[in-house]
Amino acid sequence: MAAKTAKRAAKAPAKIAVQGITPFLWFDDDAEEAARFYVSLFKDSKIVSASPMSVEFNLAGQDFYALNGGPVFKLTPAFSVFVTVKTQKEVDHLWETLSKGGEKSRCGWLVDRFGLSWQIIPTRLPELLGHKDPEVAQRAMKAMLKMGKIDIAALEKAARGGFGGRSPLKS
Numbered sequence: 458m459a460a461k462t463a464k465r466a467a468k469a470p471a472k473i474a475v476q477g478i479t480p481f482l483w484f485d486d487d488a489e490e491a492a493r494f495y496v497s498l499f500k501d502s503k504i505v506s507a508s509p510m511s512v513e514f515n516l517a518g519q520d521f522y523a524l525n526g527g528p529v530f531k532l533t534p535a536f537s538v539f540v541t542v543k544t545q546k547e548v549d550h551l552w553e554t555l556s557k558g559g560e561k562s563r564c565g566w567l568v569d570r571f572g573l574s575w576q577i578i579p580t581r582l583p584e585l586l587g588h589k590d591p592e593v594a595q596r597a598m599k600a601m602l603k604m605g606k607i608d609i610a611a612l613e614k615a616a617r618g619g620f621g622g623r624s625p626l627k628s
Contacts (some may be wrong), residue, residue: 488523
């Protein structure tokens, strides 16, 4: 048994040290416009470099690279930017701003006017979905599945079983 484990370990590829891992976004011809829009929404964000063909930018510490590659490929919801925020005000602002000219979807998902998919998720959602009481988690999940934009107060009410009491619902 130990020989089999050692043999498997010997066949395992070596882990590679990389300089970075950066999401790469393909746009028709508006990569810089999209990047400037995104940078305007998030603190500690910036355009790193831009050329007619590409733009490097950083959103709140996460690097991105975007290409003006033409209509060969399209962005799809198979890749989305997952944004966590604390307050309903932050959810509301990002939801409305990013979806303007795009498309609102379900469960916190939207597509912006450039075709990039986003998930705008309050930190309270994963706390409730991971609650130690499976019934609380299930009620939160059922409520979330009925939402477009995530509503923190409605999630908490559902998690409490629809009762109006002010239970903190600690995870």
